Amino acid sequence: MNVRRRATRTVTPEAARLPARVWAIGGGKGGIGKSFIAANVAATAARSGRQVLLIDADLGGANLHTCFGMPAGRGPNLSDFIEDRIQDLDKAAEETPIPGLRLIRGALGHAGTADTSHEQRTQLVQASRGLGADLVIFDLAAGMDRATLDFFLETDESMLVATPEPTSIENAYSFLRASFYRKLAHGLRDSPVRDLVREAMDQRNERGIRTPTDLIAEIERLEPAAAENLRKLISSFRPRLVVNQVRNREEVKLGFSIRSVCRKYFGLDVEYLGYVSYDDLVWRSIKERRPLVVAYPQSDSAIYIRQIVKKMLQP
């Protein structure tokens, strides 16, 4: 992807009409339902009359097309754009069977977005805004390589998916921690506290900074002038939580608990957006290669998804 060329690309007046909102859906762990939620959130928003563009940013394991029953494609995809084989991101956007919803595929078995630069990723997010969609949704890969963290941070809204299992919770927290420090490191790169942030990223640092909350306290103590900037940065990072595969009431409440822990540990205000129950209809809809909200619109999980989208779209 040629950054300079992308930056000067002219946007058609029609596309410029609507400022797109860009969301990212991530969570650190694989198999927790990020793609299922991305596909269904996108389908729900499209069915509510919005123009939606879904981007499969999981280049290693792209499979969103399958959720819509689209055959393996030979057309241009996201990797072609990233690797400069196509100049125009629009060329990679394909209609799905759902009116108003387009998909940009990742490429199966591809090396990934990891070897792009921070600037290129920002450019990709920018380019996605110019394609005439009201809403752009990035479905992120598992893991926490820098590209995934950047998409999570550079979009307007980020949704963190977790399931009620210790392994998923652990990965969700590592993911948050990594994003949090990446955000600080990037935002404070010209600040006198830059080194302090870098030091704090090492869990065994000598200052005894263990949690982001400790770091904030330390910065307030040492560099009160930098604290204002820091506070702004932190308040602009507002991931929102979805707990997926919930099986009982206790697990519903887990969302509130995670919210509390994020506040105490990270000093972050994480909104608990909602939950989706564990539902056999989910895998049935995946088997049928139709989004759940289309195949089983009256199911509990479909209702939960619509609630989540409704909250996300609230101004």
Added chain:
Amino acid sequence: MNATDTNLYEVLELIDAATSQDIDRAYRIARATYQPASTATYSLFSDDENAEILQRIEEAYAVLSDPRMRREYDARLRRDRASRHTAPPSAAPKMVALPVRENEPPAPSVPDYSLDEPDEPDDGVYDGPALRRVRIRHGIELDEISARTKINESHLSAIEQNRYDHLPAGVYLRGFLREFAKCLKLDPKAVTESYMALFIAHDRRPGRA
């Protein structure tokens, strides 16, 4: 953690104006969150740290749940704040406050097609599943309705599942349906009539006593 300069409301993540229900609710969540071997704190806080946090939560709750102690505490908090305002800024204790939310960017200028679904079923029939869907849309759990209406949760669940044989006689059921409907902000009369029609039809099936 050395950022423990928080006041009792912050310990329970409450605002000063919290009601006693808010306080109870926050306490219940906090207890579940910081119990030993908690899933929610897994990999971030050790059991010792959980115990320490829990201790502070118990202390905060002991004060805030007691009206007299809470009044005294609030008065002290007000005095502290007043004196802090007059003190030179350097003397102010350092607190890690939660960041204030910045103004949201404007919402997209698209026609706002609503995702609101009508609570009335298409066919006008309020059977159990229809009531359940409304309840889920409103984000209310059965035990909350049970607590509010004093109706046994197993009865509410039988209503939602159309398990007519598990439901009490007509007059009681009518009362249950009215309360249930009110909690869901549905028309009690429409719900009761619709559901009772199904219940009676079931009751009159041949072969039933």
